[in-house]
Amino acid sequence: MDDVVRLRPPRNRVERRAVTYWLTNELLTTLVPAVVLVVLAVLITPARPWLLLALGVELGIGLPYALVVPLWRYRVHRWEVTEDAVFTRTGWLWQEWRVAPMSRIQTVDTARGPLEQLFRLASVTVTTASAAGPLKIQGLDHELAAGLVERLTETTQANRGDAT
Structure with a gap:
């Protein structure tokens, strides 16, 4: 068996609900500040032109970004777990391909924020001793994520390395 784990495109897409x-998430990030700017523009008459300008910039940049990024992320984000490694591909303009050999995995975590819970999604974080930081797989079905954490825990326990 070859001990070299090669970087290759991961096979699995994230859950379609992630889009x-x-x-x-992006619309909330864009629209909440927009509402605040509208309220301030109504309340602070002397600053109204500047607040409306800020609102225009916020919406002009934020709305196209909110509409394009989720579809692009779904197209780009991939993940895969084999007996040897965890593979991820993430990013938007700058794409990052990562691989973590099972022997290097230190911890496996799952997270579900309130919005993720609403969409029945979860994120899995695989931590290694790498200076590049943890591998994150976002946008997984919450049941798939729980099974993935269990599988990774079992596999890393069976494949003990020094994890450094």
């Missing part, structure tokens, strides 16, 4: 989750 709606990301869209909702």
Whole structure:
């Protein structure tokens, strides 16, 4: 058996519901400050032109970004777990391909924020001793994520390395 783990494109897409989750998250990030700017523009008459200008910039940049990024992320984000390693590909303009050999994995975590819970999604974080930081797989079905954490825990326990 070859001990070298090669970087290759991961095979699995994230859950399709992740697009709606990301869209909702981006729209909230854009629209909440926009509402604040509108309220301030109504309340502070002397600053109204500047506040409306800021609102225009916020919406002009934020709305196209909120509509494009979720679809792009779904197209790019991939993940895969084999007996030897965890593979991820993430990014938007700058794409990052990562691989973590099972023997290097230190911890496996799952997280579900309130919005992720609403969409029945979860994120899995695989931590290694790498200076590049943990591998994150976002936008997984919450049941798949729980099974993935269990599988990774079992595999790393069976494949003990020094994890450094």
